[in-house]
Amino acid sequence: MLEIENLNVKYGKIQVIWDLSINIQNQEAIGIFGPNGAGKTTLINTIIGLVKAESGNIYFEKNSLIGLETHKIVRKGISLVPQERELFPSMTVEENLKLGAAYIPEAKNKIEENLDFVFSIFPILKERTKQKAGTMSGGQQRMLAIGRGLMANPKLLILDEPSLGLQPSLVIELFQKLKEIKKTGMSILLAEQNVKQGLKVIDRGYVIENGRIIMEDTSDNLVDSEHIKKSYLGV
Structure with missing residues (x-):
């Protein structure tokens, strides 16, 4: 579904992504793990067209995304849930959701069909359709942001650090919801610092450090990796 080949990305003279290649198959959930500054968000922004690639290629359903404007990429079936949520705080939950479509x-x-789907995943949003987004808790706003992404009826859902800023109990709840979304067969690209929870959702994962992929494996094998245990799980 998504193929990234030998991608290089620079900000001015500073190279951030080095010769990076990953792929996501149809109905597959992939994780991109790494510390702050590793290049996860830059990678996502390049996929979605917000950052220009220096070289390499990005294919979605065998069509190149390089050079396309973001709105055209989104219309091809890619939906991004950014780490900053970017909701409209003075608008209601329902209005924010409908904007996604x-x-x-x-x-x-x-x-209406997609609203029903979102409400089946996040019942709290159905209870609060008329509440202004800015008055919701951080966890509820995160669910709303994901719900808005789902309203675009995507083939590929990209989530950038969805657990950022959430208390541990809400992080667990959020990743349970991501498991429900995965069961629908939607392809997922998850960029996340919380490796422990992220590995419970994905099929395969990549570890990115200093803009380079240093590991790729199944979620089960990554859990057993000594590097993952020492660097990310605190074992």
Whole structure:
């Protein structure tokens, strides 16, 4: 579904991504793990067209995304849930959700169906459809941001640090919800610092450090990796 080949990305003269290659198959959940500054968000922003690649290629369903504007990439079936949530605080939950489908022709025709799907994953959002987003808790806002991403009816859902800033109990709840989304067959790309929880959701994972992929394996094998245990799990 998504293939990234020999990707290099620079900010000015500073190279951030080095010769990076990953792939995501249809209905597969992939994790990108690494510390702050490793290049996870830069990678995501390059996929979505917010950052220009220096070289390499990105294919989605065998079509190159290089050079496309972000709105055209989104319309191809890629939905991003950014780490900063970027909700409209003065708008209601329902209004924020519907905005997720507003500019996607296929999704615009399935608003009610997609709302039902989002509410089945996040029942709390159905209870609070008329509440302003800015008055919700951090965990509820994170769920709303993911729900808005789902409203775009994506083939690939990208989540950038979804657990950022959440208390531990909410992190566990959030990743349970991601498991439910995964069961629907949607492809997922998860960039996350919380490796322990992230490995419970994904099929395969990549570890990125200093802009380079240093490990790739199944979630089961990554859990047993000595490098993962020492560097990310505190074992």
